[in-house]
Amino acid sequence: MSNISFHWAVIGAGPAGIAAVGKLLDQRIEPKKILWIDPEFKVGDFGTKWRNVSSNTRIELFTKFFEECLSFEYKSSPDTFGIKKSDASKTCFLSLATEPLQWITDHLKHKIHAVYDKATHLKLYNRHWQISLKDKILQAKNVIVATGAEPKSLNFPNVEELSLYTALNPDKLKSACHQDDVVAVFGASHSAIIIIKSLLENTSVKKIINFYLSPLRYAVYFDDWILFDDTGLKGTTAEWARENIDGKLPAKLERVISNEENIRTHLSLCHKVIYATGFQKRLIPVEGMQSLEYNDRSGIIAPGLFGLGIAFPEAKLDRYGTLEYRVGLWKFMEYINHAMPIWLKYGA
Numbered sequence: 001m002s003n004i005s006f007h008w009a010v011i012g013a014g015p016a017g018i019a020a021v022g023k024l025l026d027q028r029i030e031p032k033k034i035l036w037i038d039p040e041f042k043v044g045d046f047g048t049k050w051r052n053v054s055s056n057t058r059i060e061l062f063t064k065f066f067e068e069c070l071s072f073e074y075k076s077s078p079d080t081f082g083i084k085k086s087d088a089s090k091t092c093f094l095s096l097a098t099e100p101l102q103w104i105t106d107h108l109k110h111k112i113h114a115v116y117d118k119a120t121h122l123k124l125y126n127r128h129w130q131i132s133l134k135d136k137i138l139q140a141k142n143v144i145v146a147t148g149a150e151p152k153s154l155n156f157p158n159v160e161e162l163s164l165y166t167a168l169n170p171d172k173l174k175s176a177c178h179q180d181d182v183v184a185v186f187g188a189s190h191s192a193i194i195i196i197k198s199l200l201e202n203t204s205v206k207k208i209i210n211f212y213l214s215p216l217r218y219a220v221y222f223d224d225w226i227l228f229d230d231t232g233l234k235g236t237t238a239e240w241a242r243e244n245i246d247g248k249l250p251a252k253l254e255r256v257i258s259n260e261e262n263i264r265t266h267l268s269l270c271h272k273v274i275y276a277t278g279f280q281k282r283l284i285p286v287e288g289m290q291s292l293e294y295n296d297r298s299g300i301i302a303p304g305l306f307g308l309g310i311a312f313p314e315a316k317l318d319r320y321g322t323l324e325y326r327v328g329l330w331k332f333m334e335y336i337n338h339a340m341p342i343w344l345k346y347g348a
Contacts, residue, residue: 004138004139005128005139005140005141006033006034006035006113006138006139006140006141007029007030007033007034007140007141007142008024008029008033008034008035008140008141008142008143008144009034009035009036009037009129009131009138009140009142009143009144010024010034010035010036010037010143010144010146011037011038011119011131011143011144011145011146011147011284012037012038012044012145012146012147012148012309013036013038013040013041013042013043013044013105014043014044014045014046014047014146014148014309015043015044015046015065015101015309015329015332016146016148016308016309016310016332017036017038017044017144017146017308017309018043018101018104018105018108019065019068019069019308019329019332019333019336020144020146020308020336021034021036021071021108021112022068022069022071022072022104022108023069023336023337023340025069025070025071025108025111025112026069026070026071027340027344031111031112032112032113034112034113035112035113035115035131035138035140036108036109036112036113036114036115037114037115037117037118037119037131037133037138038114038115038116038117039116039117039118040116041105041106041109041114041116042102042105043098043101043102043105044148045148046094046097046098046101047098047101047102049165050094050168051093051094051095051098052093052094052095052168052169052170052171053093053094053168053191053194054091054092054093054094054194054235054236054237055091055092055093055094055097055235056091056190056219056233056234056235056237056328057091057234057328057329057330058088058089058090058091058235059083059086059087059088059089059090059091059092059096060088060089061328061329061330062083062092062096062097062100062329062330063083063088064330064333065329065330065332065333066100066101066104068333068337071108071111072104072107072108073107074100074104077100077103077104078103081096081099081100081103082096082099083096083097083099083100090235091234091235091236097329115133115138117133117134118133118134119131119132119133119147119284120132120133120134120284120285121284121285121286121287122143122284122285122286122287122305123286123287123288124287124288124302124303124304124305125139127141127304128140128141129141129142129143129304129305131143141304141347142304142305142306142343142347143304143305143306144306144307144308144343145284145292145301145305145306145307145308145311145312146307146308146309146311146312147281147282147284147309147311148281148282148309148310148311149279149280149281149282149309149310149311150279150280150281150282151163151164151165151275151276151278151279152275152277152278152279152280153275154186154275154277156263156267156273158268159184159267159270159271159272159273160271160272160273161272161273161274161275162176162177162183162272162273162274164191164274164275164276167185167191167195167198167274167276168191168194168195168198170198170202173195173198173199173202173203174202174203176272177199177203177204177205177272178204178205179204179205179206180206180271181205181206181271181272182205182206182207182208182209182269182270182271182272183199183205183207183208183209183270183271183272183273183274184208184209184210184211184266184267184270184272184273184274185199185208185209185210185211185273185274185276186210186211186212186258186273186274186275186276186277187210187211187212187275187276187277187278188210188212188213188214188215188216188217189231189276189277189278190233190234190237191276192210192212192276193216193233193237193240193241193245194237195274195276196208196210196245196253197237197240197244200244200250200252200253205252206252207252207253207254208252208253208254209254209255209256209266209267209269209270210253210254210255210256211256211257211258211262211263211266211267212255212256212257212258213257213258216233216241216245216246217231217232217233218232218233218234218238218241218242219232219233219234219238220232225318225319227318227320228322228324229318229324229326230324230325230326230327230328230331231324254266279310279311281310281311281312282311286301286302286305289301289302292307292311292312294306294307294312296312296313296314296315296325297314297315298339298342299312299314299335299336299339299342299343300342300343300346303346303347304346304347306339306343308332308335308336308339309332310327313325313326313327313331313335314326314331314334314335314339
């Protein structure tokens with residue numbers, strides 16, 4: 001085990017991990033006392049798996065994220081970034097946001113202690129967290145877990161599953177589907193609607209059956225807040241859904257309530273299935289803890305152990321009392337802005 005003890009460790013280099021490192025530096029934590037662990041440092045799943053996905057976030061909020069941390073030094077970044085030339089009021093493909101995020105990552109890596117590896121286990125010992133890697137153990141007084149989440153699967157038998165990673169990549173989806181395929185899509189979220197649209201426009205499948213639990217929900221913009229900000233459809237995806245789901249249903253598309261009878265009747269007709277039904281946190285085993293349960297208002301998992309990002313989203317009531325879990329780059333930044341003072345005091 002290394003004798004070096006870091007003051008803070010951040011596990012994960014997706015958008016949440018980037019925000020965590022930036023805020024620690026802005027808090028004037030000594031850079032050499034910050035450990036950053038990730039196998040690739042390629043902006044996590046955001047940069048490696050979801051680049052071809054259309055965001056439900058306006059470009060102006062991506063830009064707010066980039067400019068929020070002084071340590072990002074975004075104002076000195078290249079003017080050639082495509083996102084800088086785009087309409088700030090519009091949404092965009094995530095590839096546009098990945099470019100500056102990668103630049104920020106490369107910039108931050110040179111300021112702190114970056115380790116290319118995967119954290120496999122955590123253990124609290126003598127008021128320090130021991131972080132097990134492939135062939136060594138590092139330690140830190142405080143750890144921020146920002147390891148992301150994996151798509152959920154319903155695992156119905158006797159039908160071929162297409163991963164969400166494939167389904168949200170138009171080229172891969174086109175290659176995976178054939179002319180005679182009947183494809184089931186579970187869900188009514190932003191991702192589900194993108195997939196249905198892509199199946200209709202970019203493939204020649206015979207039919208699509210969409211299994212859903214509730215009506216579509218649309219974000220509504222007011223002067224200083226957004227109704228259904230975290231669960232409602234936005235941008236071009238919302239526009240398409242209003243015309244083609246809640247409007248005139250395309251001939252190849254059938255929508256059914258996702259209950260036992262409909263699943264038994266309709267899923268047997270399908271050759272392939274796609275589950276767009278949410279995410280589950282990517283776990284790191286922690287000795288003495290059955291699971292990584294967290295306080296969804298403060299991000300606290302245990303003394304000196306904190307969660308951030310899609311696996312540990314902030315729960316927040318809107319002004320009408322609806323509880324939503326806030327996922328998105330700027331939302332992660334807002335969350336850490338008010339959580340960081342708590343973490344600094346609640347450290348091990």
